[in-house]
Amino acid sequence: MEISENYLTNRVTGEIGQATAIYFPTSQDDVVELMQAVRKNHQKLITIGGHTGLSGATFPDNNQVLMSLEKMNRILKLDTETMTLTVEAGVTIAEISEFLAETPYFYAPDPGSKEASIGGNAATNAGGMRAVKYGVTRDNIRAMRVILADSRELQVGSINRKDSSGYDLKDIFIGSEGTLGVITELDLKIQPKPKFSRDILLGFESLTQLSPKVFEILASGLVPATLEFFERDSMSYSERALKLDFPDLSGQAFLLITLDGNAEQQLENELDYLASLSDEALILKDEQTRNAVWQLRGAIASSVELESIQEPLDVVVPVNKIAPTIIALKQMAIAADLSAIFFGHAGDGNIHANIIKNDLTDEEWTEKLEAYLDELYAYVAKVGGKPSAEHGIGLLKKPYFQKYIGTSELVAMKAIKRAFDPENILNPGKIFDL
């Protein structure tokens, strides 16, 4: 069987793996059948969604069978009374948006890649820009159907809004990166679209100046729909790629904030409050400027990719540690002679640090990057952070994850893996080594 190189490639490192075969099930029954065959043949199974992951979680090794859910892409049911959208796991985020565009509802999570599948989003507990108000993928899934390693179907969660009836199975599978079961179908929480939305851009001289404003906003009780930060530098890549100009606002560090809600006057009052937080404030009234700013923000990572190999990181730290962490990580990068840009979700403490290869040789890059990552993850652990906020651990972050997680926690995770997949059939060697 010829396997398209796309499915074998680690998107981040460019490495190409090997697999025995690839299958494209079109129904849950197909998944069950494939699972039975894989188990019988003592093979291993890697489930692939949109193949947009950034941690190598679907990268295959020998004797591994690939299963892409891209053909399980039907939107099954819109239930407006319980505000639930039922979809197959291969449906993309873009397809969900498109479907709901015609309705009064929206699905809140807004992760970077719109070509990601909803099953992949669930498997990595994807985050995105709107998490500060609407939560991450975990908070927006009511229920799922999962095929286990022994081919049984499991229903996890329900469309009930409250539940204290036994152990919470749903949240074990969310974020388990295909190592515990195959998510085939999901009941998503949808919400009424807010009637109004406003955006504002605030410039600051430095991250040190920006950081206290984030606390101030969060402590005021205002809950923005997005609360993004980035440094001026990180915009230059998307400016070149999109041929768009960032607004002429002085400052080296920026907050880009969206407010949404049904009370227009209230949003205007909140905007005035936000504008008062910086001498360099631009309310994005003009639709063209607004779109440009959001396009530039959204394209940071993909624009870097056009110019160089990069390592896209998604560490998370407690919200009061964002500024000191970025300052420390920048100093480490300078000391290591590595290019890096920093941006992310200030309301969540989620820092994207993209480390850029530029014209380093492969050897230099590997050596410098490894040394830098050792130092970076040690720092993140020291301030109480975690290696992944929203991309997952996969293969690429596994060494750091295993190094800094508590022994008891790792033992507990392995016990869960063994309980659900005693023969280690599902995505073996990802997240941790058994």
Added chain:
Amino acid sequence: MEISENYLTNRVTGEIGQATAIYFPTSQDDVVELMQAVRKNHQKLITIGGHTGLSGATFPDNNQVLMSLEKMNRILKLDTETMTLTVEAGVTIAEISEFLAETPYFYAPDPGSKEASIGGNAATNAGGMRAVKYGVTRDNIRAMRVILADSRELQVGSINRKDSSGYDLKDIFIGSEGTLGVITELDLKIQPKPKFSRDILLGFESLTQLSPKVFEILASGLVPATLEFFERDSMSYSERALKLDFPDLSGQAFLLITLDGNAEQQLENELDYLASLSDEALILKDEQTRNAVWQLRGAIASSVELESIQEPLDVVVPVNKIAPTIIALKQMAIAADLSAIFFGHAGDGNIHANIIKNDLTDEEWTEKLEAYLDELYAYVAKVGGKPSAEHGIGLLKKPYFQKYIGTSELVAMKAIKRAFDPENILNPGKIFDL
């Protein structure tokens, strides 16, 4: 060792159990020591919080050791930057409220019993009135320290606001009713107090008239802080107990709604909208009336308890099934010649049905109640509901839970239990039988 009868009593049935001993640890080290001793002596351990549970989850059997965490009641740390309150598991909900009263923050969950411990709230995933806006206990715990059956300490969750770093251990322990580990310490999410709050009472001729208004409110995008419903009948118990009068509003079914937020004008506009939904609307401007209505609502269950033995249920159904479910359950009660009152959290589909013994003999009561519960839980399962929304399964709901849960789900829960507590030391026989 003399054990006070209080700890041995099933609060709902009045039954008195037996236990080998009771301990009152004052530190996590004490818990570890006790766990080691229990394991060594091949005993079983039941952890007790505020002893306010309504499902018999702490009811002891022979050769079981009781451990009350009531002396682990210190508030350890208020971290305003990450908005985290760290407490020992024995701290009560009332003590948390009292502590935070002096600060600009609040802990959002508001379960019925204020004497419940926060550890018990976590163990049952307690809900309460404000869940429709602020979520249940699960949504308001950032992290916990848990002592496992093998005496290891486990840190689950973190104060980071996002996390995709390995399996979600935290949510397995929340709602596990003391069967997987002993929760000793919790990091709670706290939030800025909303500046304004408004309450309104809406009367309707019947539940059938009330029910569509609930959808209408939820679909409007308005997110009330509470969205309570009750029938006129259910108020009569608390009117007698508290010697307070319910406002003179005609109707048999009521919605009691709280709006909160920082924008006063917006709340007034929303109140106007809500008032337009019923001819019998009373905005609770007068503080005395407002307090009286909330006291009457809060005291329903405890007031019934003063007059009769009762069985307090907390089923949950999809939000669009509330009215048909209550209508069906009422008809069943009439047919069975049983008294029952219905109230609950309309925004969550969480129905409290309190079945009242009155002057039935013990034999009549047991027989009629069992037959009724068989019918009730069958109906709830048929409409996609669950036996417990917020009290937990414990002992009392175990037969119904085991009957209606899917086979795969029960197998999965048992696998988790065995993974964490292979010797079945912790609260054996609760939720399900191994």
